[in-house]
Structure formats: structure tokens, C-alpha cells
Amino acid sequence: MEQVKVKGSKHTEVIHEFEICIERPKPSAFDELIALLKKILNYCICVVTCGCVAPHRSSNGINGEEYGTLLLDDERIAVENLLTYLETENCNDAVVSPQHLRALCILTYSDNNDLQRSAALCFAEFSEKMCGPLTTEMAVPLVQLLRSADVQVQRVASHTVSKFLVVPYVTNKEVLASIGVLTPLNHLLFSSDPEVLCNTCGCIAALATADCSQQQLYMDQSIKALLSLLKSAHVHIQHNAAGAILNLTRSQYNRNELVSQGALPVLVDMLHSPDEEIQYTCIAALSNVAVHEKHRAMMVAIGNHDVILRLISLMYSRQEKIKCQACFAVRNLASDGDQQVLFVRYGILEALHKVMKATSYSTQPLAAHMLAAALGCLRNLSILKANELSIVSEDFLPDMCRILNSGHNWEAQRHAAGTIRNIAVGDHIQAVLESECLEALCWCLLDVRTKSSAHADITAALAVLADEDDVKSKLLALWNGGMFGRLVSLASLSISKEVQYNSAGIVGQLALHGIPDDLRETNKLGIVLYIDKFLKSKDQNFLHIGLWTLSQLLNDPEFVTAFKEHHIDHVIRRLLTSSHSPAIIDLAQAVQDRLLGAHQEHVSDTPK
Incomplete structure (x- = not known):
């Protein structure tokens, strides 16, 4: 499967692919080919000897009545050539020689169907034995046979x-x-x-x-x-x-x-096929088509929301891979507000919860994909404010905490964090905190097993929760300050700009609360370094968060001294002389004034 990321934070699409493997019940191509070539030569001998040598006859062989066209000399030689090659060398050579290829071409372009069939069977035999890629010289006559x-x-x-x-x-x-x-x-x-x-x-x-x-x-x-x-x-x-x-x-x-x-009505109708493989493939096709917003609307408009009802039904299939594929399709379809309302109305939450409970402890690859897809769907549904209460009432939050703590499915963790963030932004932040989602998010961020790909969603959720005063004190206290140190480290060293930005924003919020002395001393250098890096960025968002955080930290004399020693005032002066937005210039000027005021206070307090 090839993964294709779609712009936006709603989901990551997986473009599904059909792995074709065709087996045609048939006798051995080699035996069939040898028999056919011998019959052709046997007839040639009969013709050349004027019937003195009788041809080999069988119910499915060649006889004078069936075989009305005499072989040309080059065709007869080609048959003899291939027959000798096949009988003596048994086609073990990985490379077909020019001589044998010429013989194949002669049979391929013959007007005689039996010779064409011989060529086709010979190609079939080569397809079993060749250990290298197909060459153009071999491909041309093969395509001609089609x-x-x-x-x-x-x-x-x-x-x-x-x-x-x-x-x-x-x-x-x-x-x-x-x-x-x-x-x-x-x-x-x-x-x-x-x-x-x-x-x-x-x-x-x-x-x-x-x-x-x-x-x-x-x-x-x-x-x-x-x-x-x-x-x-x-x-x-x-x-x-x-x-x-x-x-x-x-x-x-x-x-x-x-x-x-007109593919959509046909594919939706095929979801009712009694054949489970066809169900599976058609669900995957619909999931791929649902990447586009216009196609999603057209899909849902077929019948009386047939595709929604059928996909929910297929999430209860006895086949695990069908349930998994249905979860992917539902996730993609549930990317828009109208569809999100309909899915909840028709009972998707119960189906999702059942999938989550059945797969949250499993480490099997299929179960992991299914869990991630189910949580991706839940995340999309949680975007709509009208669905928040239903998700909270369905008691999803404890299950999402368990998934965050499990440590073995980073994609599911990512979507769980995104769902928690969406609910926290709404009117249910208290339910999030009472379900110990804060602790689960922090544990997941500290866990070395958590992939860096999940850090962006985890820090985004924590940034929303950190707006609460009691959360600020918890974040500073968790794991004896280890959580605060982790955020400072991510702000400075993460390879993801989004993680850097989110982590810096949380640190800035915690600075409003006041950083304890022991944490300040341990993390002071890291904070100074990432603030310096942010202020030298060309990204306006990074400049803004850096300046805003710096303005909070300058309330602490220890940070004032640290930033002065780092010559942060030089960086601020360069910002003021650069062509930035008025908001950045105003914030930079305010920070410079704070630095100057702090310096003057320091001078006046120094004993003369």
C-alpha cells in the first residue's frame, strides 16, 4: 500500500491497492506445447512424404481435415528449432537466444492459429522460468499474440x-x-x-x-x-x-x-455482493475516491444514504479485513460536517467503540490498522461541535487514555490525542481532565516508544489543556519536573516545526504561572537557546511565539540575566530594523523596552 498525505490536519489517507495474482487452472504449458509441436511436425512429415508416414491422430490433435494450411519452410524450421530446444534444454536458460526469439516471432506472426498457439504456450513456459526482466524484443511478439x-x-x-x-x-x-x-x-x-x-x-x-x-x-x-x-x-x-x-x-x-x-452507484451497489473479496475491494475503491470532497458528497447522495448505512453494517463483518477497510472508508467519508452528523445519527459511534475495544490490546498488524482507522474516524467526527457530547457520553475518553498508555500503536495514539484536543477545545474540557487524559498525554510524550510522528498531535492537545491554571501547576509538577524538561527539549531539538512551536507555546503558558527555581536552573540554557533560534527564524509564527514567551520570562530576574549574557538584545535590534509585520515590530519593541527597563533597574540596585 502506498501512503499519500492530504493537506490539512483531519487525517492521513491511505491509498489502497489491489495486489493482483492470477492462476489459471490448466495442464502444464510445457507438456501441452511439446505435444502440439510434435503434432504439427508429424503432420508436416505426412504431407512431405505424400502420406507414406501416417500422422498422429487424437481427439484433440491435428489431422488433415482440421489442418488446412501447409507450413512455410521458415515456419517448419522454427517449429523444429523450438522443439529441439525445449526437449533437449528443457527451457532452463534464463535468457532466450536470438535464434530462439526469431523462431518465436515466426510462429507469432504466422497466419496459422496453431502456430500462434505454440508461440503463446512457449511464452507461457518462459514466464515460469525467466529470472530476469522482460525485454522489449520478447515483449513485442507477446503483445502481438493478444x-x-x-x-x-x-x-x-x-x-x-x-x-x-x-x-x-x-x-x-x-x-x-x-x-x-x-x-x-x-x-x-x-x-x-x-x-x-x-x-x-x-x-x-x-x-x-x-x-x-x-x-x-x-x-x-x-x-x-x-x-x-x-x-x-x-x-x-x-x-x-x-x-x-x-x-x-x-x-x-x-x-x-x-x-x-458512473462508477459510484455501481461500487456502492457492489457493497451488497455476497462475495466478501469483492466487498473488500469495492470498499477500498470507495475509500480512495472519498479523498475528494466533491466525490464524498456525490457518494452520500446515492439512494437514501446507502453508502453510510452499508459501511456501518460492514463494520460488524465477520471478516477482519472488511471491518478494517470499512473503518478506512468511514474515516474518509466522515471528513465533512454533513456526513459527520449522518454517521452519528445512524449509529457509527457504537460500531467504532466496539472496534476500539476489540483491537486496543492487540499487536497484530491488521488490528493495529483497524484501530488507527477507527480513531481517525472518531477524530473527524469530533471536529463537529454537535458530536462532542455524544462522544463524551459514549465513554470514549477512558479508552483513548488506555490507547495512549499502550505504547505500541503510534498512529492510534496520534488520532487519540487529536480527538482529545478537539473535545478540549469545546465545552467538555472538564470531562477530559476528569478522565485523566492529561496524565495519559504526558506519559505518551515521555515514553521513548512513542514515534516522533505522534508528538505534534500530543503537544497540540497539551497546548489546549495548558490554558487551564490547575493544568499549568500539574505540568510543572509531573514526574518531578521531567515533563517540563521534555517540553523544553522538544522546543529546541525536535525535527518537527509543529512540535517545536507547540512545545514553546506550552512553555510560554507555564511561564505565566511561574517556573520553580529548580526547574529554571535545570532548563534555563535550553530555553535561552530555543528562544534565540525562534527569534532568528523567518517564520512569523515562530517570531511571535518567541517574543511572547520572552516577554513572560523577563518577569524573572534570573532569566533577564541569562538573556543579557546571551546578547539577546542584539537579536531584538536586528528584528526592529527588518521588514516584519507591524505586530512583530510592536512586540519586539515592547520586549526591548522590558530589557532596557530591567537593565536600568539592575544598575540602580547595584551598590555604589
Whole structure:
């Protein structure tokens, strides 16, 4: 899966991808190929000897009535060449020689269907044995076989192309796309043969993940054909058609194309499929499409909020991966106010709470993803003020504290912190404090297991809580001042600007309360250094928080001395002569006046 971050703090989208793997029930391609080549040569011998040597006959072999076209000399030589190669060398060479490749090309471009079929089977055998990437020289005749009018050739060729596409060579996709494989594949989407359709959908699913083919995949009405094949009577065709559509949703361009050609009603309807794999794939496709706000509104407008009701229902599925995928889709859909109200109205909170309780202690990867997605959804829902009371009443806060303290799922911790912040900004800060969310957030920030990626949301939540006077005293006292030291360290050393800014803001709020002597002495140098760095920043927000914090700290004579020794007044003077906003200039002037006043007081207090 490829992760794509979307601007804004609401969520981080995961763009889901269908991992195509096609297996066609068939006899050994090698045995089938050897038998076919022998029958062709056997017939040639019969023709050349005027019937003195009888041809080998079987119910599915070649005889004079079936085989109406004589082989040309170069075709006969090509058959002999490949037969000798296959029987003596058993196709063990990783590289196909130019001689054998020429023989393959002769069979490929023959007008004889049986020779084309031989070439296709030979390519199928090579796809099993080759240990290197596909070359253009081999790809061209293979793609040509897709254009054959013979269904048997189409079956083998499409299956072989799919095999080359799923091996771990990225260049195979690029090579096949560059020589126009999509044109015959789009044509084969209208075949009447189920096996050809299944293989073709699988090929398109694989190619849809290659950047080089993204802009070509909607050619020749292929999207409409794929949507039609979602309703096929053959479940394997449905699987691969759904996978192709899912992989097309990886790019915004193709998402727009899919929506414009009517994909949303079809995908929503397929959520009712009795096949769980198809359910899973269609949920993922809808989740990807729901990245765009306009598409979310269109999706919800289908029927009587069908997609919302069905996704909530699928969160109770017996299949863990379906529940997980439903959580992702709900999270993305619940990014807007209208949808947030509807989800709560239709009972999403109960489903989310059940998922959280079932997964909060698990360390299994699927459970971890599901928990993070459920909390991401809850976070989105908590943005809407009307939902705050419902979330608090549902008793989510203690569960979020437990997740913060667990230490093994940083993505879930991140969303739990974001949800707590949203609720604290509203009218329920007291409920947050009574549930010991402050202690859980601090513990999570101090825990060395917590990934730095979660620090921004944790410090953002603490910044909101630190506005309360009793929280200020707690933050200064927690872990014998260890929490305060951690904030100073993050303000100075964090690689995240957001964490630096949030931590500095909390320190500034604590400075209003008054920093105890022992904490001041321990952290004075770190505070001076990060204030100095902030005041030299080009970011107006950092300049503002640095100046504001400095103005609070100058109430303490010890900090006045520390900043004077660091020559902070030189930095302030440079700010006053720079082209900053009036608000920054005014604040810098006020700080300079404070520094000057403090210096004069110091001089007047010095014994003469």
C-alpha cells in the first residue's frame, strides 16, 4: 500500500491497492506445447512424404481435415528449432537466444492459429522460468499474440502477460506499456470468453499501478467495460474487474474519470455482493475516491444514504479485513460536517467503540490498522461541535487514555490525542481532565516508544489543556519536573516545526504561572537557546511565539540575566530594523523596552 498525505490536519489517507495474482487452472504449458509441436511436425512429415508416414491422430490433435494450411519452410524450421530446444534444454536458460526469439516471432506472426498457439504456450513456459526482466524484443511478439483472432491464443497470451506483470520487476510494466499493450487489452475487455476477460482485467489491474500507463487506461471505453464486468456472472471476472477499478483510483485523474462515467452507484451497489473479496475491494475503491470532497458528497447522495448505512453494517463483518477497510472508508467519508452528523445519527459511534475495544490490546498488524482507522474516524467526527457530547457520553475518553498508555500503536495514539484536543477545545474540557487524559498525554510524550510522528498531535492537545491554571501547576509538577524538561527539549531539538512551536507555546503558558527555581536552573540554557533560534527564524509564527514567551520570562530576574549574557538584545535590534509585520515590530519593541527597563533597574540596585 502506498501512503499519500492530504493537506490539512483531519487525517492521513491511505491509498489502497489491489495486489493482483492470477492462476489459471490448466495442464502444464510445457507438456501441452511439446505435444502440439510434435503434432504439427508429424503432420508436416505426412504431407512431405505424400502420406507414406501416417500422422498422429487424437481427439484433440491435428489431422488433415482440421489442418488446412501447409507450413512455410521458415515456419517448419522454427517449429523444429523450438522443439529441439525445449526437449533437449528443457527451457532452463534464463535468457532466450536470438535464434530462439526469431523462431518465436515466426510462429507469432504466422497466419496459422496453431502456430500462434505454440508461440503463446512457449511464452507461457518462459514466464515460469525467466529470472530476469522482460525485454522489449520478447515483449513485442507477446503483445502481438493478444491481437490474435483465436480465443485459445488470447487465453494463453493474456495469462502470460499477467504473469510477467506480477513478477517483482517494475520495468516489465514500463516495457509492456511503452509498446502499446493497453490497446489490445482494451479490445479484449469486450471478449465473450470468461477466461480472457478474467486475465485481461488482471493485466489492467497490474498496469494501473504503473505511472507510465496511468493516462492510457481509460482508452476505448475501458472504464465502462470494467464497470460492466463488475456485474459479470463469473465471480473471478468480478474480482479482477474490481481490482482494476481499485488500482485506477490510485490517481486523482482516474478517480475523476471513474466518477464521471458512473462508477459510484455501481461500487456502492457492489457493497451488497455476497462475495466478501469483492466487498473488500469495492470498499477500498470507495475509500480512495472519498479523498475528494466533491466525490464524498456525490457518494452520500446515492439512494437514501446507502453508502453510510452499508459501511456501518460492514463494520460488524465477520471478516477482519472488511471491518478494517470499512473503518478506512468511514474515516474518509466522515471528513465533512454533513456526513459527520449522518454517521452519528445512524449509529457509527457504537460500531467504532466496539472496534476500539476489540483491537486496543492487540499487536497484530491488521488490528493495529483497524484501530488507527477507527480513531481517525472518531477524530473527524469530533471536529463537529454537535458530536462532542455524544462522544463524551459514549465513554470514549477512558479508552483513548488506555490507547495512549499502550505504547505500541503510534498512529492510534496520534488520532487519540487529536480527538482529545478537539473535545478540549469545546465545552467538555472538564470531562477530559476528569478522565485523566492529561496524565495519559504526558506519559505518551515521555515514553521513548512513542514515534516522533505522534508528538505534534500530543503537544497540540497539551497546548489546549495548558490554558487551564490547575493544568499549568500539574505540568510543572509531573514526574518531578521531567515533563517540563521534555517540553523544553522538544522546543529546541525536535525535527518537527509543529512540535517545536507547540512545545514553546506550552512553555510560554507555564511561564505565566511561574517556573520553580529548580526547574529554571535545570532548563534555563535550553530555553535561552530555543528562544534565540525562534527569534532568528523567518517564520512569523515562530517570531511571535518567541517574543511572547520572552516577554513572560523577563518577569524573572534570573532569566533577564541569562538573556543579557546571551546578547539577546542584539537579536531584538536586528528584528526592529527588518521588514516584519507591524505586530512583530510592536512586540519586539515592547520586549526591548522590558530589557532596557530591567537593565536600568539592575544598575540602580547595584551598590555604589
